[in-house]
Amino acid sequence: MKELKGAAIFGQSGGPTSVFNSSAAGVIMTALKQKCITKMYGAKHGIVGMLNEDFCDMSLEDPYELELMKTTPSSALGSVRYKLKDADVDDTDYKRLLEVFKKYNIRYFFYNGGNDSMDTCNKISKYMQKSGYEIRCMGVPKTIDNDLFGTDHCPGYGSAAKYVATSVMEVYQDARVYDKGMVIIMEMMGRNAGWLTAASALASCNGMGPDLIYLPERDFDMDKFLADVEKVWKKNGNVFVAVSEGTHYADGRLIGDTGYKDAFGHAQLGGVALTLADAVKAKLGCKVRAIELNLLQRCAAHCGSKTDVEEAFMAGETAVLKAVEGYTDYCIGFERAPGKRYKCEAKLISLSEVANTEKKVPDEYINAEGNNVNEKFIEYALPLVRGESRPPYRNGLPRYAKLKKIVVKK
Amino acid sequence: MKELKGAAIFGQSGGPTSVFNSSAAGVIMTALKQKCITKMYGAKHGIVGMLNEDFCDMSLEDPYELELMKTTPSSALGSVRYKLKDADVDDTDYKRLLEVFKKYNIRYFFYNGGNDSMDTCNKISKYMQKSGYEIRCMGVPKTIDNDLFGTDHCPGYGSAAKYVATSVMEVYQDARVYDKGMVIIMEMMGRNAGWLTAASALASCNGMGPDLIYLPERDFDMDKFLADVEKVWKKNGNVFVAVSEGTHYADGRLIGDTGYKDAFGHAQLGGVALTLADAVKAKLGCKVRAIELNLLQRCAAHCGSKTDVEEAFMAGETAVLKAVEGYTDYCIGFERAPGKRYKCEAKLISLSEVANTEKKVPDEYINAEGNNVNEKFIEYALPLVRGESRPPYRNGLPRYAKLKKIVVKK
Numbered sequence: 007m008k009e010l011k012g013a014a015i016f017g018q019s020g021g022p023t024s025v026f027n028s029s030a031a032g033v034i035m036t037a038l039k040q041k042c043i044t045k046m047y048g049a050k051h052g053i054v055g056m057l058n059e060d061f062c063d064m065s066l067e068d069p070y071e072l073e074l075m076k077t078t079p080s081s082a083l084g085s086v087r088y089k090l091k092d093a094d095v096d097d098t099d100y101k102r103l104l105e106v107f108k109k110y111n112i113r114y115f116f117y118n119g120g121n122d123s124m125d126t127c128n129k130i131s132k133y134m135q136k137s138g139y140e141i142r143c144m145g146v147p148k149t150i151d152n153d154l155f156g157t158d159h160c161p162g163y164g165s166a167a168k169y170v171a172t173s174v175m176e177v178y179q180d181a182r183v184y185d186k187g188m189v190i191i192m193e194m195m196g197r198n199a200g201w202l203t204a205a206s207a208l209a210s211c212n213g214m215g216p217d218l219i220y221l222p223e224r225d226f227d228m229d230k231f232l233a234d235v236e237k238v239w240k241k242n243g244n245v246f247v248a249v250s251e252g253t254h255y256a257d258g259r260l261i262g263d264t265g266y267k268d269a270f271g272h273a274q275l276g277g278v279a280l281t282l283a284d285a286v287k288a289k290l291g292c293k294v295r296a297i298e299l300n301l302l303q304r305c306a307a308h309c310g311s312k313t314d315v316e317e318a319f320m321a322g323e324t325a326v327l328k329a330v331e332g333y334t335d336y337c338i339g340f341e342r343a344p345g346k347r348y349k350c351e352a353k354l355i356s357l358s359e360v361a362n363t364e365k366k367v368p369d370e371y372i373n374a375e376g377n378n379v380n381e382k383f384i385e386y387a388l389p390l391v392r393g394e395s396r397p398p399y400r401n402g403l404p405r406y407a408k409l410k411k412i413v414v415k416k
Numbered sequence: 417m418k419e420l421k422g423a424a425i426f427g428q429s430g431g432p433t434s435v436f437n438s439s440a441a442g443v444i445m446t447a448l449k450q451k452c453i454t455k456m457y458g459a460k461h462g463i464v465g466m467l468n469e470d471f472c473d474m475s476l477e478d479p480y481e482l483e484l485m486k487t488t489p490s491s492a493l494g495s496v497r498y499k500l501k502d503a504d505v506d507d508t509d510y511k512r513l514l515e516v517f518k519k520y521n522i523r524y525f526f527y528n529g530g531n532d533s534m535d536t537c538n539k540i541s542k543y544m545q546k547s548g549y550e551i552r553c554m555g556v557p558k559t560i561d562n563d564l565f566g567t568d569h570c571p572g573y574g575s576a577a578k579y580v581a582t583s584v585m586e587v588y589q590d591a592r593v594y595d596k597g598m599v600i601i602m603e604m605m606g607r608n609a610g611w612l613t614a615a616s617a618l619a620s621c622n623g624m625g626p627d628l629i630y631l632p633e634r635d636f637d638m639d640k641f642l643a644d645v646e647k648v649w650k651k652n653g654n655v656f657v658a659v660s661e662g663t664h665y666a667d668g669r670l671i672g673d674t675g676y677k678d679a680f681g682h683a684q685l686g687g688v689a690l691t692l693a694d695a696v697k698a699k700l701g702c703k704v705r706a707i708e709l710n711l712l713q714r715c716a717a718h719c720g721s722k723t724d725v726e727e728a729f730m731a732g733e734t735a736v737l738k739a740v741e742g743y744t745d746y747c748i749g750f751e752r753a754p755g756k757r758y759k760c761e762a763k764l765i766s767l768s769e770v771a772n773t774e775k776k777v778p779d780e781y782i783n784a785e786g787n788n789v790n791e792k793f794i795e796y797a798l799p800l801v802r803g804e805s806r807p808p809y810r811n812g813l814p815r816y817a818k819l820k821k822i823v824v825k826k
Contacts, residue, residue, distance in 0.1 A: 022593045024586075051595040080589035087594065171813055172718050176434075179490035179816065180715040183432045184497065185461040212813060297710045305590040308582050308719055311812060391812035402721060402801035403581055403622060406589065 012113025013045035017052035019086050019123035023150050023162030024079040024307040025318035031075040032322020033116045034064045040330050052086040057102050062411045074407035077397035079307035082409045090126050093133045100133040114142050114329050120149035128357035131335045144325040145337030150304045152201035155363035156355040157339030161321050164314030164390035167205035169306040174206045178214040187244035188293040189286050193279035197252040198222055199366045204379045206248035217245050222252035223367050224376035232289050234377050251278050312393025324352040348389035422523025423455035427462035428495045429533035433560050433572030434717040435728035437485040437492050442732020443526050444474045450740050462496040467512050472821045484817035487807040489717035492819045500536050503543050510543045524552050524739050530559035538767040541745045554735040555747030560714045562611035565773035566765040567749030571731050574724030574800035577615035579716040584616045588624040597654035598703040599696050603689035607662040608632055609776045614789045616658035627655050632662035633777050634786035642699045644787050661688050722803025734762040758799035
């Protein structure tokens, strides 16, 4: 493949994770070492920063701060929720991007995000191909939801799963402290896929897992749920329930629909745990506590999975190396080697394939009653939380990266 | 002081903390080394376990598991919320305790808890004195609320404060990830004292602290609050609010009163953040997220303060050593040495003094507007979160203590 010389641009999109910045570091630190990459731009707030020519020269950052990005949650450059229209319908944004790419001689485009962001990446890649503008477009996966198609798992999932399992273990012990038991209803993120809620089951490796787990992959039935809870309550005098924010009735109605929608048209969810806690309290009259893990589960870098942090970095690094080699129009995926010992390698997935396709928790991981996951899920997920990643500490508090973000003059 | 030979009993009471077990380990491990202490009993669920003769022989535990208690949250023996009546009104429980103490020749009584538990400890101590039964009674302090009288700070506070500050730093970054800002309302525990909510300000040491902090020490005014939020919102386009569950209006009415009361007659609180989030949404129409740290803040042993864990152990250890020396009727307190360098030593406080008295955040730590804390608070609290305490990990998950809890035959 012939060498392509020019600038690179990197952007992030969608909900942050605690290893989002680690993938950013993987792209940026690797790109800065490539001779053919003449400039490394970091777009503020993803595609919006590119459209507005609002991007930073990453070569001006302190290498120590770039290194710290590996253990810094959220997105240091900023993320965005902005859906590109189809180019056939309205090509304004695409024309503008082409203009910007030409102006700065941008020949490498790295986009880091989930389903929607891979759709954005795919659309841009296809438009640029059609326009005859030579640019190598690579997607870098990210999502705590673990729902990207074509990859064994997604960067961001392992750390969120570790936080969820750890919190379940801790609350499990806290909730059993008194001589009188209680019902805990803990709500995890996950609109359509229950991967993160399922991760609560990892706590069962230490005998502290939830009694009942409800995923969006199964229709929810309130009567069955209350009967499930009552059964455990009568047997143990304590109940721990994990439930996904996206859990819904058979007619598709969400338990916790707030009526509000975000920019991508997704319903903003919440209050599932509270709704269920009220129902249990009314039925059993016992002490019930609703706990929503909320934003904490996607930004708890103080409790990161080393496996996840390293793989997130590797995904970014591989995207750059493969683009430099000549590949374009791909998203990085992970392939797990067969055998007992966990080993994971990067692979390439076509952007068209990964865009907008969701991977849900498969039937074979869910129990027959639809109220828990099984050993197969544990075998799948446990290696992903292995190893402890933590930021350095100063004065008892985490020291997170602080970028200078020196914006390039227009 | 003459040597007192006999058995010792230890119990825990009140809401757990992530270092509750560390104090237990301090008492148990130290007592097991004392020649004059013939048996070391651990009561299940505090005073209730003592009344029911439901206690364990701690000498039968694996020393490694006892060591692990230092980094295990909650209470391995179980806690309780049980209020002793005044002996003048009803001495049934006291008579029963005396009977149990005599039966097992219990001559050392160690009780670990907060205000209410120190009241229990004090009542028992005074009753036994009056009865002429020789027993040495010592209180070991505990509370994330940091509201015990006569001590510089309380075991449990440092770790909870570290978790709060860390979570604030992480959510701060997560909430600023998009090109459009939002308002975060984070709710911390603390009924009457705002110490834990104030700990959110430690995040400001790294430029990630809340803009506004509301404590129960100041009357809450909804109009003033909304004006405060609007002011920051207009200036920065992002607002981070920390609020205590016990924050109340001038007439004493709680923002988040649920109408339910616990065994001590305290109102069960919750929903403060949700209530305020609704008010802000109605006023500003912007994106608002309510986050309740809930039980997580008092059991996050994976993010413990080493200072706190060690001091919690020391409090238990000191209680035993002082009792063996001949002291009785005291609670262990901490005294901070003057000077820049943090140094803390154990001291003795009379049980009568500490029982039922609350120490609130002093005026000199709160700003004039009553919507934040100042540098003096940071100077006070920062040393308490220093050092990282973590459980050992197995397969990516914390390994917490598992006691055998072999119950003594009645």
